Amino acid sequence: MVEDLIKQLTGKNKQEYEAAACRLVNTADVEMFKALVEKDDFLFDFVKQNVSERILNAVNETNYKNLLSFLKYYSPSYEDAIISTLVKYADEDLTDRMLEIFESGTNDEKTYCAKFFTYIQDPLALELLRKNARTEDEFLNANCAAALGAMKDEISYTNALAALKSEDEFEQLKAVKFLTAYGNQEALYPIIEAMKNSTMSENIAAEIPYLTEIFTILENDLENGLLVLNNIINGLGEIIPLSSVFDYELYELFERLMVNADDSKTAIVLLNANEKFETLTENDEYLYDEDKETKKEIIDIKKLLGHINKKELLCFVNQELSEDSPFVYTALDFAQDMYAVRELLKCSNQTIIVKTAEVLKAHNELDDTSRQVALLKITDENIKSIIRAL
Numbered sequence: 001m002v003e004d005l006i007k008q009l010t011g012k013n014k015q016e017y018e019a020a021a022c023r024l025v026n027t028a029d030v031e032m033f034k035a036l037v038e039k040d041d042f043l044f045d046f047v048k049q050n051v052s053e054r055i056l057n058a059v060n061e062t063n064y065k066n067l068l069s070f071l072k073y074y075s076p077s078y079e080d081a082i083i084s085t086l087v088k089y090a091d092e093d094l095t096d097r098m099l100e101i102f103e104s105g106t107n108d109e110k111t112y113c114a115k116f117f118t119y120i121q122d123p124l125a126l127e128l129l130r131k132n133a134r135t136e137d138e139f140l141n142a143n144c145a146a147a148l149g150a151m152k153d154e155i156s157y158t159n160a161l162a163a164l165k166s167e168d169e170f171e172q173l174k175a176v177k178f179l180t181a182y183g184n185q186e187a188l189y190p191i192i193e194a195m196k197n198s199t200m201s202e203n204i205a206a207e208i209p210y211l212t213e214i215f216t217i218l219e220n221d222l223e224n225g226l227l228v229l230n231n232i233i234n235g236l237g238e239i240i241p242l243s244s245v246f247d248y249e250l251y252e253l254f255e256r257l258m259v260n261a262d263d264s265k266t267a268i269v270l271l272n273a274n275e276k277f278e279t280l281t282e283n284d285e286y287l288y289d290e291d292k293e294t295k296k297e298i299i300d301i302k303k304l305l306g307h308i309n310k311k312e313l314l315c316f317v318n319q320e321l322s323e324d325s326p327f328v329y330t331a332l333d334f335a336q337d338m339y340a341v342r343e344l345l346k347c348s349n350q351t352i353i354v355k356t357a358e359v360l361k362a363h364n365e366l367d368d369t370s371r372q373v374a375l376l377k378i379t380d381e382n383i384k385s386i387i388r389a390l
Helices: 002-010 014-026 030-038 045-058 064-072 076-088 092-104 107-119 123-131 138-150 154-163 169-182 185-196 201-210 214-220 222-235 250-259 264-281 292-305 310-314 328-334 338-346 350-362 368-377 381-389
Strands: none
Touching: 002 014, 002 030, 002 045, 014 030, 014 045, 014 064, 030 064, 030 076, 045 076, 064 076, 064 092, 064 107, 076 107, 092 107, 092 123, 107 123, 107 138, 123 138, 123 154, 138 154, 138 169, 154 169, 154 185, 169 185, 169 201, 185 201, 185 222, 201 214, 201 222, 214 222, 214 250, 222 264, 250 264, 250 292, 264 292, 264 310, 264 328, 328 338, 328 350, 338 350, 338 368, 350 368, 350 381, 368 381
């Protein structure tokens, strides 16, 4: 019975889907809504958008409170439809009810409530929002952070900025996610600085475009924009889902960079992108579970990057073979001048020295003299062991 109603609600027959939507809302059919949410991963986005509109059309001032029954099952697909309706009809009694649910409800219910208080900015919700902004539930965290941002809550914002300097990198990443959802553009550079000093730089970079588009960062600060983009490229397929290429507008970004690829940092990023998308498409390992649109976009990006002039771009690599360059690790991957590479063994950064030694080894250029130069600079015994083993 429920399955039949879901088919009608998601189908193309207007008479059937209107009747199913009315039944869902008028009878507060929680089981039907639960079944609908469980199908989230199996329905196309346009189908879910259609369903949202059908639910909205079935709601009126006499039945809108029935939507409260659906808060038990969270879905980002239907969140806007449910919350925009509750906001539309909000009064003091409904706001009090939402506060009650927020205080004692499940995480799913709290997630909807946090979204509600993004629009109905009741000061009584502040403590609940702060309390629920750093849980293990990312949807709940994000909605609480967005609501706190809408309320311009300085306490939670200041605490998150301080957490960017935490020695616990998972706490650091939570702070990044909070700040991107909070939405204050002034947090951009503190986040970028955290990214530069983190071993989870790809994870942090993945969040940044949800605060500030990469196009905007590139226009205002080319080096930092390229660094964010380079870390995203590094994380694609391993840390960052491939479907994110749409969110980040990577095709358009690379297209623009290719027009003005006349500096060393842009050259490094394009070389890295070209290699990454070659890897992503060389077998089915990365693309096997992706949908048709994502596969096509990945292949289109690969074709686009296939037009770069590698020989021309490789001429820029030596300019980034410097301890002070944030692109030095990527530059080492494309270095061809082993004399310039060997010079990095004299730097003070032990991680760069290890990477340099590995590159020299890969090119059969790590002789005993180079190994000794590296070992003299290393104080960490574990790193010394790695170099001796090369």
